[in-house]
Amino acid sequence: MPRPRSNLEELLLTTAAELIATEGVDSLSLRELGRRAGVSRAAPYHYFTDKAELIARVGALGFRRLGERIGAAAEVSVDPLIRLRDGLLAYIEFARAEPHFFQLMFSGALARERPDDRGEAAGLAFSSAEARGAFATLIDGVRDAQAAGVLRDDDPLLIVNVLWAYTHGIAVLADRHLKYERGTGAVFEAGFNALVEHYGILPP
Amino acid sequence: MPRPRSNLEELLLTTAAELIATEGVDSLSLRELGRRAGVSRAAPYHYFTDKAELIARVGALGFRRLGERIGAAAEVSVDPLIRLRDGLLAYIEFARAEPHFFQLMFSGALARERPDDRGEAAGLAFSSAEARGAFATLIDGVRDAQAAGVLRDDDPLLIVNVLWAYTHGIAVLADRHLKYERGTGAVFEAGFNALVEHYGILPP
DNA sequence: TCTGATAACTTGACGCTGTCAGGTCGAATG
DNA sequence: CATTCGACCTGACAGCGTCAAGTTATCAGA
Numbered sequence: 001m002p003r004p005r006s007n008l009e010e011l012l013l014t015t016a017a018e019l020i021a022t023e024g025v026d027s028l029s030l031r032e033l034g035r036r037a038g039v040s041r042a043a044p045y046h047y048f049t050d051k052a053e054l055i056a057r058v059g060a061l062g063f064r065r066l067g068e069r070i071g072a073a074a075e076v077s078v079d080p081l082i083r084l085r086d087g088l089l090a091y092i093e094f095a096r097a098e099p100h101f102f103q104l105m106f107s108g109a110l111a112r113e114r115p116d117d118r119g120e121a122a123g124l125a126f127s128s129a130e131a132r133g134a135f136a137t138l139i140d141g142v143r144d145a146q147a148a149g150v151l152r153d154d155d156p157l158l159i160v161n162v163l164w165a166y167t168h169g170i171a172v173l174a175d176r177h178l179k180y181e182r183g184t185g186a187v188f189e190a191g192f193n194a195l196v197e198h199y200g201i202l203p204p
Numbered sequence: 205m206p207r208p209r210s211n212l213e214e215l216l217l218t219t220a221a222e223l224i225a226t227e228g229v230d231s232l233s234l235r236e237l238g239r240r241a242g243v244s245r246a247a248p249y250h251y252f253t254d255k256a257e258l259i260a261r262v263g264a265l266g267f268r269r270l271g272e273r274i275g276a277a278a279e280v281s282v283d284p285l286i287r288l289r290d291g292l293l294a295y296i297e298f299a300r301a302e303p304h305f306f307q308l309m310f311s312g313a314l315a316r317e318r319p320d321d322r323g324e325a326a327g328l329a330f331s332s333a334e335a336r337g338a339f340a341t342l343i344d345g346v347r348d349a350q351a352a353g354v355l356r357d358d359d360p361l362l363i364v365n366v367l368w369a370y371t372h373g374i375a376v377l378a379d380r381h382l383k384y385e386r387g388t389g390a391v392f393e394a395g396f397n398a399l400v401e402h403y404g405i406l407p408p
Numbered sequence: 409t410c411t412g413a414t415a416a417c418t419t420g421a422c423g424c425t426g427t428c429a430g431g432t433c434g435a436a437t438g
Numbered sequence: 439c440a441t442t443c444g445a446c447c448t449g450a451c452a453g454c455g456t457c458a459a460g461t462t463a464t465c466a467g468a
Contacts, residue, residue, distance in 0.1 A: 029455085040419075041456095103312060106376060162398070166366075166370045166373055170373075172372060173310075177310075180362060186362070234427090245447090247446060249428085
């Protein structure tokens with residue numbers, strides 16, 4: 001007599017996310033997932049077409065969490081440039097705190113989802129609505145800084161692309177590759193200042 | 205009557221590399237590898253302790269190839285800054301041409317190998333001798349540019365870290381995430397110029 | 409209250425996988 | 439000629455994703 005189960009789909013998603021966060025996506029098996037969720041190994045097939053779709057859904061969850069962290073970090077200060085910097089630092093911190101999530105999100109395992117038109121129209125191609133939302137804050141941040149007159153009035157999309165790529169590189173390489181005596185934070189700061197100074201309004 | 209086999213280890217490595225390059229590391233199975241190499245499924249265990257080590261060896265091969273491409277690209281010009289730029293562009297082009305290799309090299313699947321001391325002493329932590337060699341050209345490029353007086357005499361390791369992180373971010377995000385109307389190359393150029401201008405000798 | 413349908417699972421089975429113990433066999437060594 | 443040894447093969451095992459075919463609880467309609 002099986003007990004009634006509520007919201008199994010959400011339970012599967014969060015359980016899978018937990019498993020991936022702690023052991024990595026390669027250690028996720030549907031059978032272990034079923035075991036932990038208290039259902040059979042084939043139960044996920046009622047909510048996801050296959051394992052790849054389940055993983056893609058977890059990836060979307062990761063983008064949502066990343067977006068939340070960026071948004072929260074960018075709310076602290078009132079200085080537009082500091083807000084921008086804090087948002088990017090939150091990006092790097094997310095990669096450090098959730099390495100398996102971050103890896104998954106940018107690994108191509110989510111390739112099944114096609115970039116949608118709204119994202120493309122905004123000049124950034126994302127694999128999901130969640131991914132797009134994660135960066136809305138950064139785009140707004142650049143526009144705010146421009147409106148405040150502390151960032152030159154260059155194409156904001158170009159500036160966002162440059163800053164994002166730089167930040168992403170730091171985030172990916174920080175834990176195993178970059179090594180600077182004064183720390184990864186000093187590396188980020190140096191490049192960020194260089195980029196902002198270039199795009200910024202030079203002192204008269 | 206098994207025919208005599210020469211250099212099976214190398215054959216296994218190159219066959220595995222080919223399989224990974226075309227189908228990705230997840231599609232590599234020891235059984236298929238044995239089939240293609242004309243040996244049994246367990247033959248690789250005489251040269252590699254397990255599948256993970258085989259993959260790590262393929263990753264090291266990837267770093268060697270990346271190093272060759274960077275070196276070749278940085279040999280074309282005599283202008284130190286252009287040599288540096290061309291080396292970084294070769295990095296991006298490698299990621300575009302060999303996405304599965306590039307993914308593998310920075311995926312953490314090579315985590316078993318520990319960074320060695322020479323790499324650490326140079327200020328950069330690499331997972332293998334091959335990885336270290338791949339970037340020797342870039343470090344030299346920064347030092348050359350400094351010697352030629354076209355890059356400010358800041359800490360060269362800081363400059364390399366910043367340029368590398370930026371380039372890596374572009375390489376990772378280029379195919380699926382970055383989208384700028386004038387192309388990824390324009391994004392790279394904008395950031396590169398900004399960084400070089402900052403670290404460069406300003407016009408009088 | 410009975411009938412039938414449907415949603416929400418489970419079970420059995422298939423072929424695939426990495427790994428290992430134990431075998432085979434030719435070449436080298438004493 | 440006997441022994442050892444490197445190089446590889448075979449059989450076997452547990453775990454995997456996936457699918458067809460069940461099973462059971464719930465509920466609508468007559």
